[in-house]
Amino acid sequence: MTLLALKEDRPTPKEVYNWRVYASAAVASFAACMIGYDSAFIGTTLALPSFTKEFDFASYTPSALALLQANIVSVYQAGAFFGSLLAYVTSYFLGRRKSLFFFSLVFILGAGIMLAANGTRGISPIIAGRVLAGLGVGGASNMVPIYISELSPPAVRGRLVGIYELGWQIGGLVGFWINYGVNTTLPATNSQWLIPFAVQLIPAGLLFLGCFWIRESPRWLFANGKRQEGLEVLCWVRNLKPTDIYVIEEVQFIDAELDRYSKEVGKGFWKPFHALKQPKVQWRFFLGGMLFLFQNGSGINAINYYSPTVFKSIGITGTNTGFLTTGIFGVVKTVITVVWLLYLVDRVGRRRMLFIGAAGGSLCMWFIGAYIKIAGPASGQASGKMTPGGIAAVFFFYLWTAFYTPSWNGTPWVINSEMFDPNTRSLGQASAAANNWFWNFIISRFTPQMFLKMEYGVYFFFASLMILSIIFVWFLVPETKSIPLEAMDRLFAMKPVHSANKMLMDQLQQEDEEFRRNNVGGFFADEKDKVGCLERVESV
Incomplete structure (x- = not known):
């Protein structure tokens, strides 16, 4: 096999790689556009002159303003934490597709409430709406990777789950640029900051409408006794007849796995919780949570949510300049995500990309931190001109983005979507998504205070965590590329970890x-x- 060739677990008809499976993944990934847009637009919206004037930010002390901004951002992550857990309940009783219906409606309600805020009513509607919107995206962040992975042929599963990450980046790209646009073209009135809040409704509405077209996960249908419907959906998404040997094999794999877990774990809402007593299940829950700890420990969400603060720390001044630099950051992330999606995730593999991303990203963070320590750019850039060292720091910031984006940005979602068995997949993904939002909350809640107290030390902190992640992945995380979902138990039972995939x-x-x-x-x-x-x- 060459570097750019797909590695299949068995001979696969070309009809399997058809438009339906890609379109289904794309529709479900409108949920990721909701998440990506919020992570990008909120930080720059808080810095808009119209927003700071509307809610009288000038009257706050630096510490009080940092606390207010942290609360506005982090209540969203708190809601998402609980939404990701609620998704286990809705997934069990309603299925993947109807759960996406439900969570898109919750998000739309929350986004609508935010639009009621103004200087007279105060900022409370934004905070309340962000809790509800967070609940919606938390549930969607649980459902979408599971749904896509259960539809996907093994050889392109990483690519299809990667569409979810691409949706995240497209939403982020719009979020990063929209405030640059309204700040340069609109007067500093109420409408200037309301427009970015209203745009949230677009991807949520597209997801809601798309749920009328997509089909339920065939694996969920088989697991819930709807065998005939599950077979029909499987044939539809594979573009094959039920008599095709590929379909026959896949159904037999599903049946065998469901039968085994029915005997070992049993069926029912609470049975997966009983499975948590098994060390092999506990181990994968631990790995899933740690992957998201290291993902957030890279510093990505500190940058996403507080990009103006981050760029100010390396000497970039002026609202429009900061917004422009942030927008370019979004472009770099999106372009590299496309490369990762099309060429890397299902060819280079999960482990190798995590190694490269962590090693390169850590070196970049060490340089940026050292530059801030030596030059102190945030306090000496009244003229607005960048020094050569500052330009180098910006270069290394974008280089860090190039290392991080095709590795730790989407790969933890891919691994978590595929490594759990059928009976614990929903609960496992709920745990993984909850971990993501928990660590996301910690970072978003305390980043303003970290920059106030630690300054350059923030970058050294993130750089150190990226080094630790290399050790973690090498010894504990096997390569899941091309492995059928029904064979994941065998993969995680094999030793040594670094050779498990090939064996x-x-x-x-x-x-x-x-x-x-x-x-x-x-x-x-x-x-x-x-x-x-x-x-x-x-x-x-």
Whole structure:
């Protein structure tokens, strides 16, 4: 296999890589546009002259203003934490698709409430609305990676889950630039800051409408006794007939895995909680949480939510200049995300990208911190002109973005979406998403105070955590690229970790050859059942 070739677990018909699976992933990923937009627009909106004037920021002391800004930003993450846990409940009873309906409506309600804020009513509607919007995106952040991974052929699962990350970056790109646009084209009135808040409704509305088209996850349907519907959806998304050997194999894999977990864990809302007593399940929950600790420990959300503060710390002054620099940051992230999505995640692999991103990103953070320590740019740039050292710091900031974006930005979501077994997948993803939002909350809540107290030390802190993440991944996280969802238990049981993927892929290919030699009889009760199912699928 070459670096740019897809590695398949078994021979895969070209029809499997069809537009339906990509379109379904794209529609679900409007949820990521909601999340990405918020993470980008809120920090610069808080710095808009119209917003600071409307809510009288000038009357606050530096520490009180830092606390207010932290509260405005972080209540969103707090809501998202609880939303990601609530998604386990809705997923169990409603399924993946209806859960996305529900959480998109919750977000729309929250975004609408924010628009009621003004200088007379105060900032309370924004805070209340952000709690509700956070609840919506938290639930969606749980559902979308699961939904996409359960639809995806193994060889392109990383790419398809990566569409979720691409949606995040597209939303962020709009969020980073919109305030530059309103600040340069509109007067500093109420409308200037209301427009960025109102734009949140666009991706949420597109997700809500898209849920009328997408299908339910076939694996969820099989797991909940809706076998016929699950088979029809599986054939629809694979663009194959139910008699195709690829479909027969996939259904048998699903059945075998569901049967095994029915015997080992059992079915029911509380059964996955009982599975938490098993060390192998606890271990994957721990790995999922730690991946998001290190993701947030890279410093990304400190930059996303407080980009004007970050750029001011390296000597960039002026509202428009700060917004422009932030906008370029968004462009760099989006372009590199496209490269990661199309060429890296399913070819280079998860582990290797995490190593490269952490090593390169850490070096960049050390340089930026050292520059701030030596030059003190934030206190000496009254003229607004950048020194050569400052220009180098900005370069290393964008270089850090180039290392971080194709590695720690989306890869933890990909790994968490695929490493749990069928009975604990919803609960595992709920735990992973909750961990993401918990660490996100910690960073967003305390970043303003960290910059006030630690200054350049903030960058050294993030650089150190990125070094620790290399050790963590090398010894504990196996490569999940190209492994079928139903074989993840076997992957995580193999040692040594760094060779587990290759050993399992060799085994799977040998097993597939044997399976095909044995002339599979299928999974239909009789010929009449086969013909009837084929007719129903073709009519869809």
